[in-house]
Amino acid sequence: MIRTGLPLAFRFRESPQGGMEEIAYLCHRAVYSGRSGYQRIDVVDTLAHGRMLFLDGIAQSAESDEFIYHEVLVHPALFSLQRPRSVLVIGGAEGATIREVLRHPTVERVVMVDIDGELVEVCRKHLPQWHRGSFDDPRVEIVIGDGRRYVADARESFDAVILDLSDPEEGSPAQLLFTREFYRLVRDRLKPGGTLSVQGEGIGPGDISLHARMKNTLEDVFPRVMVCPYTLPSFHRADAHILAATDPLWSLDALARRMESSGMELRYLSASFAQGMFLLPAYVTQAYKIHNDILTDNSIGASDHP
Ligand code: SAM
Numbered sequence: 001m002i003r004t005g006l007p008l009a010f011r012f013r014e015s016p017q018g019g020m021e022e023i024a025y026l027c028h029r030a031v032y033s034g035r036s037g038y039q040r041i042d043v044v045d046t047l048a049h050g051r052m053l054f055l056d057g058i059a060q061s062a063e064s065d066e067f068i069y070h071e072v073l074v075h076p077a078l079f080s081l082q083r084p085r086s087v088l089v090i091g092g093a094e095g096a097t098i099r100e101v102l103r104h105p106t107v108e109r110v111v112m113v114d115i116d117g118e119l120v121e122v123c124r125k126h127l128p129q130w131h132r133g134s135f136d137d138p139r140v141e142i143v144i145g146d147g148r149r150y151v152a153d154a155r156e157s158f159d160a161v162i163l164d165l166s167d168p169e170e171g172s173p174a175q176l177l178f179t180r181e182f183y184r185l186v187r188d189r190l191k192p193g194g195t196l197s198v199q200g201e202g203i204g205p206g207d208i209s210l211h212a213r214m215k216n217t218l219e220d221v222f223p224r225v226m227v228c229p230y231t232l233p234s235f236h237r238a239d240a241h242i243l244a245a246t247d248p249l250w251s252l253d254a255l256a257r258r259m260e261s262s263g264m265e266l267r268y269l270s271a272s273f274a275q276g277m278f279l280l281p282a283y284v285t286q287a288y289k290i291h292n293d294i295l296t297d298n299s300i301g302a303s304d305h306p
Contacts, residue, residue, distance in 0.1 A: 023236050025052065032126050036118035038173055039166075043126045049234040053094060053127065055119070055166055061094050062234035063129055071268045072230050072241050074100035076277065077160045077197035078107075079258045080245060084159040085109065088189070090147035090177065091199075092164035093119045095131025101162070102137055103264060110140045111158075115173050117144035148176050151185045161186050163198045168210075168300065178214060179295045183221040183244075193247045196222065200242040203229055205283055207237065212284075212291035215242055220294055223248040226278040230268075243278075252278065 029045040042054040050063030061069065074097060078084045087101050089112040098112050114120055120142065124135055135142060143150060147165070163186075168175040176182060186196055198218065201211040219225045222244035229240045252275070260271035269277070293299065 025049070032122055034118075034122070036116050036122075038116045039119070041119055041122055043122065051127065051129065052234065053123070056169075058167065059235060060166065061096070061127075061130065062232070065232045065234050066094070066096055066130060068230055068232055068268045069239075070096040070100045071266050072228050072277075073097060073162060073164060073197055073199065075259065075264075075266065075269055076226075076228060076241075076243050076255060076274075077162060077195040078104050079255045079262070079274075080195045080243070080250060081159055081193065082258075086156075086158045086160075086191075087111075088113070088151075088154075088158040088161045090114075090150070090161070090163050090165065091174070092162070094123045094127050095120075095134045097162055097164045098137075098140055099130070099132055099134040102134055102139065104262075108139060110137075111143060111156075112140065113143040113145055113147045113150045115144070115146050120144065146173065148182055148185070151182070151189055154189055157189055157191045157194075159191050159194050161190060161194070161196045163196070165199055167201065175300055176297060178217075179297050179300055180217050180220055181297050183218055187221055187246065190246050193245075195246070195250075196244040198242045198244070200227065200240040202237050203227075203240045203284055203287075204238045208284065208287045209291040211240060211242075212287040213293055213295050215288055216292050217295045218242055218244045222246060224250040226250075226252075227280060227284070228277050229280060229284070240284075 026047040027044045028047060031043040031045060033042050039055045044052055046052050052062045053060045083106045084104055085106055086109045087107060089097050091114055092112060093114045093116060098110050101107055101110050165174040165177055166172060168178040200214055203211050215225060215227060224245040226243045227240050231238050256271045256274040259274055
């Protein structure tokens, strides 16, 4: 629920013990509120985190710290590659994921597939700090449609695929993009040596089961899977992105070397930081053994898939 004029409350995820947690954001302006064919959309100006995007009451991005989320999602995947030329982004309506992809000078083509065209237009209008004109870059093609359908029908191969998706809540259009069947379709669209980067959900001690199952599912499909933890003050939780490589000899040293020699000025990542970027607390690695089931089209509870 979004309330303006008062502290803003947003619905957080269902806690493992059942019930919903709410976090209140003080805001001074409601910028946009509406409902698309897929979700409720709210853009608000908050006191602590600047402008924020909420979908169905769940925070997606904040002006103050979106750079952390988007740098971690994009650059490890692209610096894993010698010359990334073509990138497929699924989701990412804010335009900040393609913004970071376009900073790589070797990139010639970026396809962004988001299911919600109305949301993309809201972001184009109200989140200029996120996309910074990236939607109009001649290297970018925007496709409005279901990401799973796009991958299933595609004949083109990509150097990297980035899944910047909302949570797979029941009834969410993103549900079928978290399963082994989908990850296999993605792997088959990657060029040899290609990488996949995935929004890897929360890794808080009470909140980790979905992340752990995603990691195990990706390991069932890809020979190398690394997890990069990070914290967004605006999300009030610990999160991680997951990097999956088709190259079993994927090397962190090579990634850090490329990051260093690129001269790219990042705000969160750096070559020295990269050396420890995939280190995990013990409870996280323990969780991979506990939540060891694989997410499949049947187990995630959805049917009617391409
Ligand atoms: N930063 C966010 C977070 O922390 O969860 C996620 C970014 S973004 C706003 C999520 C996007 O996924 C939305 O734009 C939504 O429309 C898109 N999406 C959901 N299901 C999809 C699908 N099946 N195909 C393509 N895009 C999808």
